[in-house]
Amino acid sequence: MNLFRLAGDMTHLLSVVVLLLKIHTIKSCAGISLKTQELYAIVFAARYLDLFVHFMSLYNTIMKLVFLASSFSIVWYMRQHKIVRRTYDKEHDTFRHQFILLPCLVLALLINEKFTFREVMWAFSIYLEAVAILPQLVLLQRTRNIDNLAGHYVFFLGAYRALYILNWIYRYFTEPHFVHWISWIAGIVQTLLYADFFYYYITSWKNNVKLELPA
Amino acid sequence: RPRGDSHDEL
Secondary structure: OOHHHHHHHHHHHHHHHHHHHHHHHOOOOOOOOOHHHHHHHHHHHHHHHHHHHHOOHHHHHHHHHHHHHHHHHHHHHHHHHHHHHHHOOOOOOOOOOHHHHHHHHHHHHHHHOOOHHHHHHHHHHHHHHHOOOHHHHHHHHOOOOHHHHHHHHHHHHHHHHHHHHHHHHHHHHHHHOOOOOHHEEEEEHHHOHHHHHHHHHHHHHHHOOOOOOOO | OOOOOOHHHO
């Protein structure tokens, strides 16, 4: 565990906390894409299949449980909670899941570290996570008034990916045999997807104006 | 798993 990895995990955790805070206290999920949240729930379910098979550390186990529980509860809130679900912007959240799910599954069957069920699911989760933010970015672009929490949420998610890249660079130089093309390429693609958002987020923060994305 | 494995990441 290095500092970049820890900082990455913490911003990831922070993004979830920000989202839960918005849902719990403001009882609103305005500007949040249910499609993206459902994709994340699938990502974590597929990746953490090893939760009860391989024990790595207490930290690892707890974090996995937190991400699993939080992603599924967010989906539950957005679909079932009688107040929260009314704030969901269904009309603008039109991205089709299947256009990302199917290609990711095919890619995982073709490109994986080993052709076993768990490894294919692991690769699938890596590919899916890389593009799972797309419905969220599309929704933000269609939202006139992006509230602060929705903006911070996406920013922290992007920061988490960027920090993971630094973590890989660090691990590459400090650990033997640390070459992982699948997670590296998927991680870089994922971070690049945020580039445009980052630009507008940081500009609005520097100029102290409300975040607004060009249509 | 051996050292240098990225599967320990979240």
